[in-house]
Amino acid sequence: MAHQHPNQHSNQHKDQKQNSGLHSPISTEVLNSLVHKHFGDHVVVKKFGLLQGGLFNTTYRIQLEHAPITDIILRLAPERVQYPMTEKSGKHIERDPLFSFERTMMAAEPIIYEHYRVAGIPAPEVLACDDSAQDVPRTYMFMAFIPSVQLDHASIEEKDKNHLYTQLGMYTAKMHRIEGASFGWPQADGTIRGSEHWSEVLLAIAEETSRKAAQIGYMPGVGEEIMAIFEQNKALFDQIKQPVLVHNDLWAANVLVHGKQGEMSIAAVIDGDRSMFADREYEAILNTDSDAFHAGYGRPLDPSPEGQARRHAYRLLSSYFNAYVHQHQVDQPEDGRIFEERTLDLLEKWKSGQFR
Template sequence: MAHQHQQKHEHQHSGLHSPISEKVLHALVHNHFGDHVVVKQFGLLQGGLFNTTYRIQLEHTPITDIILRLAPEHVQHLPNINSGESAQSDPLFSFERTMMAAEPVIYKHYCKAGIPAPEVLFCDDSGLHVPRTYMFMTFIPSVQLDHSSIGAVDKEQLYTQLGTYTAAMHRIEGSSFGWPQADGSIRGSKHWSEVLMAIAEETSRKAAQIGYMPGVGEEITAVFEQHKTLFDQIKQPVLVHNDLWAANVLVHGEPGKMSIAAVIDGDRSMFADREYEAILNTDSATFHTGYGCLLDPSPDGQARRLAYRLLSSYFNAYVHQHQVDQPEDGQIFEERTMALLLQWKQLGLR
């Protein structure tokens, strides 16, 4: 009966960020930590638009302060990167369906490279206990890098440290371009252009289904179709976080002695061109000091970075307008996309 209750409860929420019932939360805790464990208290954490996150205090177990994160609901059908299929009713992108299950693999890469990462206690994508991928992690006492309590001097030093960790991440090599999977494989292609085209095509298909930004998706897809050789100059895939900004960096310590506690939310990570990492566009001099590697100054390098910004902006426009219901941000990304598309056309590449 408990399983039926979970299913029923889950389907009462159609949004991506869907809470679970107290009964389901207790069942998940007892399933992984044992029936003797007591849930002392729990609370839904704010801020996430995609995953649903709880902080839970436990008794009668060695680890008493934990995080539970749940991905959006499972669907039966997963489109293939190269098939041209599209799950029309599925609000998520194909890579988003497997990304939480791959997170433990990504954090193992981080730890091996000396990058502080969250500790994953359990990750379950079986759908047996609740029709969603979910994970338990240890809670990290910390604040986010954009917290108002962090002084300017500390912030500069933390950005230098973040640059150093980002460089270490970009030295983690993959056997192909694309998305890490739970079994350690990579879903993608040996050709960087094909992975970029897959993102552009899937975004374009989803936008076309709802009549959003008509014709723009086709123009952006053509950028990657017509300039394959530009992108395929990149031969070595490396791990990029793909969502690296201040809110996904946890810091701790006293003023004057602060350090990065963990780089979090690595579930959107990809094996890609290192310059696909959007934080490399930052004007933070201290970040670049820590990163210690110049961006490709050639016309080809500049063109690739412009194309990456264009694709990212288009993807974010769709996501904010139609996936997470943030129309004001969606409008900003929509305008940015059109400006970047014009900038690309002005390059006059043949």
């Protein structure tokens, strides 16, 4: 599931001061040791800086000397902490703030970008990815720095923006032609953790979110209602037979662009770690009202009542997930309240059959 902002065409949360407990800087000594492990002892760290904006991973830009690539990015996933089970009212309570898929997603990111490259989608260059926890208790990745701005940067003129959104639609269509053997989350070894049935993956997401919310008394009863929707409508979701790759966090801030005005193009689609094999219409950006994007995508949404119902259920599940995440995982309560209100509204509309 994606960590989305309430307005997917805004990058507000990219500019907010970091206050997520998941985001944890490392010492200069550890940073140097990781660089030397992967690039050699002769390489010198000229300077580095912690990049602000992420609520989940910790990201550094590093300038090197005596290395083939001298401008690199280091991203570190949240720390691998063993959270003991605690007792509350006779029940075992899990305290791990992360969802199960979040524990493995960065390690699978090189696989995602290889899919992109084969399909002709511009992707970051992964220089190294380490999931061993030998040097630091977290997965980390070195990538080549890409000179660029985000697609929602204020300097981009409307004409360029229309062209870029058309291009993004074309790349999204290419992504949605990448087929998987089953539904679920790619793993570092190339397998997929999930199910042959789309309904089972959706229900698993709903169950885990509901369980975490219930353990802290968040939105009581809502998780059970959402779980029931996916439990009672398995046949609706299992009409989707072919899993395809969806980015699952595709919005302007995760699209890097470069070039001068009038000649801009997409440099890379980034932050693909939340990707999964799913129904193509699970991709939230398909809800955009951008004519340019849809012109590039070149494929209409399923207009049938079943298609509308599925998309509504996806929005409901995503909103519920994001309400919990923003309130209790990354400490963004204002966004959390927006998602909470949206969840309740979508739930009521589901009950009344208002799927448009």
